[in-house]
Amino acid sequence: MVSLIVRDKPPCMVNIYGAMALKIIREPRVYLVGRQIVDEGQVREFLADHEVDCWTTDTDVAGQKLCEIAGRVCYMSFARPRPGGNQAYLGHILEVGHGSVLEHAVFNLLITGVSRSFTHELVRHRAGFGYSQLSQRYVDESVADFVEPECIATDPCLDAIWREAVQNCHQAYGLLVDRLMEKYADLPDKTQRRKLARQAARSVLPNAIETKIFVTANARALRHFIELRCSEHAEVEIRNVAAAMxxxxxxxxxxxxxxxxxxxxxxxxxxxxxxHRKV
Ligand SMILES: Cc1cc2nc3c(=O)[nH]c(=O)nc-3n(C[C@H](O)[C@H](O)[C@H](O)COP(=O)(O)OP(=O)(O)OC[C@H]3O[C@@H](n4cnc5c(N)ncnc54)[C@H](O)[C@@H]3O)c2cc1C
Known part of the structure; x- marks a missing residue:
């Protein structure tokens, strides 16, 4: 039996928050929202300046083409490329572990329907990653979704415990925001009042709360992430996101x-x- 966090529930709690149904998410969404482009004119100009008249490659993927150009700059190997095209070139880069070349391919991903536990693990990946995450200081979480682990969702008893705990935390958050807004009522700036209230009240929000994160990463960093997080040793939610990516x-x-x-x-x-591990 889970005990209630707030025992002397004031009437407002039941009216405003008590009847609210939990919106539960079980699948993450990953959107590839950005990719690179190659400035072909500038590439031709560079090649002409270096007396290479006819280098081409056979990929339409800008990130792959840029990696090949970057790699070929290292040895100025544009004039007599080996057969096999871009695929073979990048395959060789992976084979010899010349991973820094892969840092020139960059992808912008938007991830939603994930929990704060997931993003806490994600942001441990530092090298080659950039992040922008939904702010719990600025965004009101009184209407929020929650991510329920599959192993809990599929067991009615565990599911009931989880729902009650999440609901209690969420109710406490709503109450705290209201009371903190009263506490800071003297502050003239409403935005500042809200920020102070939300940043303190969020301390009771559960890890399960849904969040959104914009991730920019290069191919080398993404490969390292996938290796670690698409493995059987990784936690299930981050593994699912890594697989979707x-x-x-x-x-x-x-x-x-x-x-x-x-x-x-x-x-x-x-x-x-x-x-080809950790190239
Ligand atoms: C299954 C699993 C369990 C985990 N459990 C825990 C846990 O219990 N507690 C915990 O705190 N973390 C845990 N982690 C997180 C883990 O410790 C790493 O923080 C995370 O996986 C990011 O890895 P990374 O540092 O290699 O990645 P990145 O930060 O992206 O770094 C990539 C690579 O760059 C190099 N690098 C980056 N920064 C530095 C630096 N400052 N100095 C030298 N080289 C650097 C390293 O070679 C590193 O591997 C776990 C991870 C996994 C996959």
Whole structure:
């Protein structure tokens, strides 16, 4: 039995927050919202300035093309490229572990329907990543969604415990915001009042609360993330997001991510691995 956080519930709590149904999310969404473009004119100008008249490559994926150009600059190997095109070139880069070349391919991803526990793990990935996350100081969380782990959602008893706990935390958050707004009533700036109230009240929000995060990362960093988080050792939610990202990236840039092989764990969730580890 879960005990209620606020025992002497004031009437406003029941009226405003008590009847609110929990909106529960079980699947993350990953959107690839940005990719690079190549300035072909500038590339031609560079090649002409260096007396290379006819270098071309066979990929339409800007990130892959930019990695090849960057790699070829290292040895000025534009004049006599080996056969096999961009795929073979990037394959060789993976083979020899010249990973810094892969930092020139950059992707912008928007991830929603994920919990704060997930983003807490995600932002531990530092090198080559940029983040912008929904602010709990500025955004009102009195209307919020929650991410329920599958192993809890599929068990009626665990599900009931989880729902009650989440609802209690959420109700306490609403009450605290209201009371803190009263406490700061003398402050003339309403935005400042709200910020002070929300930033303190959010301390009772559960890890399960849904959040949104904009992620920009280069291919080398994404590969390292996928290796660590699409593995059987990773936590289920981050593994699902890593798998969703890999699905998108394998379609988007097979030369950079096509070497990962999929597998399935006994619980039906997916894992991926590559022989080209931490390039
Ligand atoms: C299964 C699993 C369990 C985990 N459990 C825990 C846990 O219990 N507690 C916990 O705190 N974390 C935990 N983590 C997080 C883990 O410790 C890393 O913080 C996270 O995976 C990011 O890895 P990273 O540092 O290699 O990545 P990034 O920060 O992206 O760095 C990439 C690489 O760059 C290099 N690098 C980056 N920064 C530096 C630096 N400052 N100095 C030198 N080299 C650097 C390293 O080679 C590093 O591998 C866990 C991760 C996994 C996958």
């Amino acid at each position: 890999l699905d998108i990236l394998q379609k988007e840039a097979p030369g950079l991510f096509g070497d990962y092989r999929w597998g399935t764990l006994p619980d039906g969730t997916r894992v991926a691995e590559t022989t």
